[in-house]
Structures are given as structure tokens and as C-alpha cells.
Amino acid sequence: MNRPKAVDVPQLLASSYARTFGEAGRAWIAALPTLVAELLDRWELKRDGEPGAGEASLVLPALRKDGTRAVLKLQMPREETTAALIGLRTWNGQGTVRLLDHDPESSAMLLERLDGARTLASIEDDDVAMGILAGLQARLVSAPAPQRLRSLGDIATKMLEQVPHAVTALTDPADRQRLHGWATAVAELVGEPGDRMLHWDLHYDNVLAAEREPWLAIDPEPLTGDPGFDLWPALDSRWDDVVAKNDTFRVVRRRFDLLTEVLSLDRARAIGWTLGRLLQNSLWDIEDGRTTLAPSSVAIAEALSVR
Numbered sequence: 001m002n003r004p005k006a007v008d009v010p011q012l013l014a015s016s017y018a019r020t021f022g023e024a025g026r027a028w029i030a031a032l033p034t035l036v037a038e039l040l041d042r043w044e045l046k047r048d049g050e051p052g053a054g055e056a057s058l059v060l061p062a063l064r065k066d067g068t069r070a071v072l073k074l075q076m077p078r079e080e081t082t083a084a085l086i087g088l089r090t091w092n093g094q095g096t097v098r099l100l101d102h103d104p105e106s107s108a109m110l111l112e113r114l115d116g117a118r119t120l121a122s123i124e125d126d127d128v129a130m131g132i133l134a135g136l137q138a139r140l141v142s143a144p145a146p147q148r149l150r151s152l153g154d155i156a157t158k159m160l161e162q163v164p165h166a167v168t169a170l171t172d173p174a175d176r177q178r179l180h181g182w183a184t185a186v187a188e189l190v191g192e193p194g195d196r197m198l199h200w201d202l203h204y205d206n207v208l209a210a211e212r213e214p215w216l217a218i219d220p221e222p223l224t225g226d227p228g229f230d231l232w233p234a235l236d237s238r239w240d241d242v243v244a245k246n247d248t249f250r251v252v253r254r255r256f257d258l259l260t261e262v263l264s265l266d267r268a269r270a271i272g273w274t275l276g277r278l279l280q281n282s283l284w285d286i287e288d289g290r291t292t293l294a295p296s297s298v299a300i301a302e303a304l305s306v307r
Helices: 011-042 079-092 126-140 152-169 172-191 239-244 248-263 267-287 295-305
Strands: 057-063 068-076 099-103 108-112 115-119 196-198 207-209 215-217 223-225
Touching: 011 057, 011 068, 011 108, 011 126, 057 126, 079 108, 079 172, 108 239, 115 196, 126 196, 126 207, 126 215, 152 172, 152 223, 172 267, 207 267, 248 267, 267 295
Parallel strands: none
Antiparallel strands: 057 068, 068 108, 099 108, 115 207, 196 223, 207 215
């Protein structure tokens, strides 16, 4: 008699994997219920709620044998998941969700359970929210990065190689000029890419309320580099609200001031690497077929250029 499926895979996740990874993604999704069942048995876990999923991972609330509340997280093994495991092991719960166990073969993680219904975006006072995020970020970048992580130096070098071709896809001459300007900023910094371990995606929705600490970061995509390259997700947080305030430049510069002060960053370098992050995002957008720069990227760049 066949054992019932341990989990029904949400359609959002299945569609995302089919679209992004093709046949390999569909095969991974097909094997996912069996993998979940195996891990529940191996780690002596009991399901404790319905699965959740975005476009990249499945998360399943579970209880450990001792009653500890946890979350089983599964993603298809690739460079990003390997980096996340390295980062979580290195941080060991200091400012981030704690890694309780992991499976090297499948890259599955057993994580402490946080309050997924309460993110930093729930704090209405933006200065308070940004101050909390900056404090977490300062802790995360306080130690040198371990070996085997992606290097910002390598990433930036490849970005610069892509610019001459990418810029031809932009239809607005002003956008082409901006992209060249952002590339120039990166070219001036690429020789000193930094040696800190960056989260790479620390925004309001990736900071959850917790019991062990008031707030903890989740979903890191670690790489080695300069903390200035890690500011854009925070600057872009809750962007619709920023625009609605009709004072975009002031909000962006206020956020930037808070971040650079708490992280003790050189402002000029931080601006340069933030432009580098806008360059990276734009190159990805162009690769996906976009022919104009994102309005939020243009607004952030202009806000940081105001003296």
C-alpha cells in the first residue's frame, strides 16, 4: 500500500520551477513530496500546518520530537542554496534565523520558526523600521566572509563586460547615459570589492518577528563583498509607500543616512556600490527583455546624487 503524499506542492511553486528550470525543474517538483516524506521521517518531524511557497522554495511548519516549533525549507540545489547554508552556519543565529539541521545532498534546511505573519513592514514609523534593519545588517557584516562564497569582485567584473551590449537594448538616450554612469562608478570600485559576508536581499519583508530576539533576518543569498552593495534592498523597501508620500528623495536619503551611519560606511563608496546594485538589477531586467530602466532605480540614483 502506497504511503499518502506528505505534501501537496503549491501551484505557484510548480509553475515557477517549470518556467525557470524547464524539465529539471518539473522533475524536482515531481520528486518533492517523496523528499518531504523522507525528511519528516529522518528528522522525526510532525507536520504542524499547511505548506507555504513563493517562486523559489517550499516551507512546511513542523514540530520536532521535543516539541520545538520549526520550519522545513526546500529549494532545488544550486549555487544560491549552497551559499545560504554557508551563511546560516557562519552566522549561527546571530541576527538571522537559526539553522537547526540540513541535508547536504538535497540542500533542505530545518530552521527555527519565526512569525511569518509579522514582517518589519508592519512597523509604520519608517525610521524605526530602518533602524532595526540597519542594526541587523551591521551584525551580519561584522565578520569576514568564509571561503567558497561568490565574490563581488567577480560579479562586478562580469557586470562591466555586459554593459556595452546591454546598453543598446535601452530605447531612451537618458537611460543609456545613466547605465554608463553606473558602470563608471563600479569601474572605479571594482579593484576593492570588500571582504564582508553580505545578505544580498535584506529588505523589510525578509525580517520577521521572533521569540529568541525581537527581529531576525531570513532568506540570505550570501556573497563576499563591500556592505555598500547590500543597501539597495533596504532603500527600495515598501517602495509604493515611499512614492505615495510624494517626497521620494527625502525618504531615500534619510534611509541612506541611517544605514551608512549605523554600518559606519564611507558615504561615497556606499553610493558607488549602490549604483552598482542598480546596474546589476538593470542588467537582469534587460536580459528579461526590458527596454527602459526601472523608475525606482532612477529615483534612488537621483536621490543619492543630490548634494
